[in-house]
Amino acid sequence: MDTWKDTTATGGSGPLAGLRILELGHFVAAPFATRLLADLGADVVKIEPPGGDPVRQWGEQANGHSPWWSMHARNKRCLSLDLKHPRAREIVLRLAGRADALIENFRPGQLDKLGLGEAALREARPNLVIARISGFGQDGPYRDRASFGVIGEAMGGLRYLTNHPPEETDLPPSRVGISIGDSIAGLYAAFGVMSALWQRDRSGGAAKPFTLDVALTEAMLSMMEGTLPEYGVFGTVRQPQGSRIKTAAPTNAYPTRDGKWLLIAANSDPLFRRLARVIGRPELADDPDFSANPGRLRHVERLDAIIADWSRGHDAAEVDRILTEADIPSTLCFSAADIAADAQYQARGMVRELEDPLIGRVLHAGVVPHVPQAPGDIRWTGPAVGAHTDEVLNEAGFDADEIQTLRQEGVVR
C-alpha cells in the first residue's frame, strides 16, 4: 500500500483515504459505486471514451453540462481514452497495475475482446479486486442479453409490486422515478469491493484477490424480503398493495387541501389512539372495528376515508405540524424543493451548495454514510472530459512527450 503514498493526496480524508480505484464504467451502476467510494476518500480514476460518459448528456443541461453529472462524477479524476485504439490496452493495464480495485459495467465479454479480461488485469496487478456489474451476471443463459436498470427492477420483482391493486386502477405499475436497480447494484458492488479488500489487506495482501460478479436482477432480488420465502412455503404470490402496507393500518398517503400527499404511519395501537384524538375522532380508538390492528386492516378503506376527510381540510404544513407535535410518524412526500428547504438536511450537511466551474451554483446531496470522525468531503464537482488525462498518465509513468504523442494519435483526449 505504502508505495502509493506519493499520490494519496488526490484522495480525500475519509475512511477510504489511500484507496485507489480504477473505473471502467458508464451510465449509472459502476459510476454510482465509485461515487460512493470517492465520497469516503478514495482516489477514483475514471476512464471515459473521448465523447464522454453518456450521463453527461442526461437530464436538463446548463451551458451544455448536466447537473446530474456534477454530482455523479464528483471527487473523481477523469481520463479520456479510446478503448478501441490499439494502444489503449497498454494504458489501462498500466493504470490497473497501480489500483487496488477495478469496477466495470461493460456487457459480459466486452473487456475480454479488448484484451482486458481478468487474467490480463491480474497479470498487471496480481491482487487486483475486480467488480463486474452487468444486467444478468457473467454467466448463465441470459448473460448476453441486453439490459437496463428498469429490466433489473422488473425481473428482480420490484416493478410488479409498485402498483395499486387492479381493482383500483388499470394504469401500469409505476417506475420509482430513478434508476434504482442500477444504483442498488452499484451499492452492492461498493460493499463487495470493500469486503474483498478487507480480506486481502488485513493479511498484508496474502489472501487471494476476489472477483465480484454483481447482476442488477440479483441485487434487486436480494432486497425483496419475504416475497420469495413466502412463495416457497405457501405458494402465495405477493400482490401490489398500492399506497398501503398489507400487514398494518393505518399507513398510507393522504391528500391535503393544497394538493400534496402526506404520509402517516400510525400503525400501532398507541399511535392510532393518538391519531384518533388528533383528527377529532377519539372514540375510534375504542371502537371494536378499529381498536386493534386486525380490525383496522379489515376496515382499512373506511378508516382511510375517515383520515382523508380530516387531512383534506388542512394544508400540508398544518397537518405536518399537528402530527409532529403529537409524535406520530408522518411526513410530507418530499419534492426536490422540500428537500432543499429541510432543516434536518441542512443541519446535517446533507444539502450542500457548491460552485461548479462548468455550470455555476448547484446543490448536491451530502456524503453518506456520515462519519463524524472523518467526514468525507466534496473535493470537486464532476470534471470536464479528459480533465485529468495528463495528470493521471504522468503518475503512471508517461512523460510529456509520450502524452503528446498519445493525444496526436487519438488514443487519449
Place this chain on the structure above:
Amino acid sequence: MDTWKDTTATGGSGPLAGLRILELGHFVAAPFATRLLADLGADVVKIEPPGGDPVRQWGEQANGHSPWWSMHARNKRCLSLDLKHPRAREIVLRLAGRADALIENFRPGQLDKLGLGEAALREARPNLVIARISGFGQDGPYRDRASFGVIGEAMGGLRYLTNHPPEETDLPPSRVGISIGDSIAGLYAAFGVMSALWQRDRSGGAAKPFTLDVALTEAMLSMMEGTLPEYGVFGTVRQPQGSRIKTAAPTNAYPTRDGKWLLIAANSDPLFRRLARVIGRPELADDPDFSANPGRLRHVERLDAIIADWSRGHDAAEVDRILTEADIPSTLCFSAADIAADAQYQARGMVRELEDPLIGRVLHAGVVPHVPQAPGDIRWTGPAVGAHTDEVLNEAGFDADEIQTLRQEGVVR
C-alpha cells in the same frame, strides 16, 4: 485478529470469513446489513429481546414462524437477552469486546440510557467500528422523531416520484411494496462498516475506529440522481412520470392479452427500428414523428398506444419470446412465481430451495454479490429465539453454572 481463530468456524468461507459482528438490531435496517455481512462469511451474533425480533411475527406464518425471518436471520447466531435487566450491560460489553464491529438501529440515545454509549463500547473494545442506523441521524433537530422506512422513503424524495402524473390519476403515490428505505440504509451501513474496517485493519489496527451514522432519509436522498442538482441549478422540481422515463422513449410497461405487464426499453434509434419491425410497423422507424428520440418523446402517448395495441394481442410469454429473439431489452414484470421459475436465477444459484427446521421447505434468494472464488453460503436458516445463547455466552467466557444463573434470573433466554 488472530486471537479469534478458535471461533471463526462459526463464520463462513466467503470474503468475510474471520469477521465478527455484533448486532443490536431489530425490524429491517440493521438486521438487513448483518444478513449481507453474514452471507459473505462473517460471524454475526444477534442480540434479541426475550420475545424475539418483531420480524419473527411479520408476514404469513408457518407453524408460528415467518418465512421472511428464515431469510432475514439466516447465517446469524441468535442470543436472547433482556437489555433492561441490570446484568445485561456486562454481557453486551463482553460480546462487544470480542467483535470487530457493532451495528445497531435503536432510537438515538437509547443505548446511552442503557450504559452502552460509544465511550462504554470502546472501553470494552478500543478499535470497535460502530454503525448506527436511525431515521434521521444521531444529531440535528429531528433526531428524536419517530420514524419508519416509509418515512425515510418519503423524505428522501422517492415516494413523491413513484406515481403517475396528476392528469392520469388521483390515486396517491404507490409504495414499492418492500421497506426499501430500511434496506438501502442497511446496505449503506454494510458498505460503511467494511470501509471503516478496511482502513483500521490494513494498518494492523493503528487507525482510529470510525463511527458510521446512517440516516434512512439520507441513504435514500443519496440515490436520487439529478433531482437535487437540477433543482439547485434551474429551480425545477422533478415530477412523477408514471411508468415512462422522461428523457427517452419508448420505455414503458405494456399490457398483454393474459393480463400481465411487459416492460419494453427500446429507447435508442437502432432498438426502436427493430421494435417497429417486430410489431409489424416498420414504417414508424422512418416516420419523422418517431425516427429519433426527441420526436418519440413529443408523440409518446400515440407511440405507446401503438405498441400497446400490439402487445394486447399476444400472451406475455409470446411477446417475451419475440422481443428476446429480436434482442430488444424487455421483460415481464416478474412476480414471486416468475422469479422462482426463471432459468437465469436457477443457473446462478439465486433461487435456493432449503429445508428450514422451523417451517420446512422454503425458497431463499442467493448470496449477492456473487464471488466466484469464494461463494458465500447459506449455512443455516433464521434460528429460533435464543438458539445460540449458551454457545455464544460460553465463548465469551461464561461457564455453564453462570449461564444457568443468568437464565434463572431472566437475563437471558
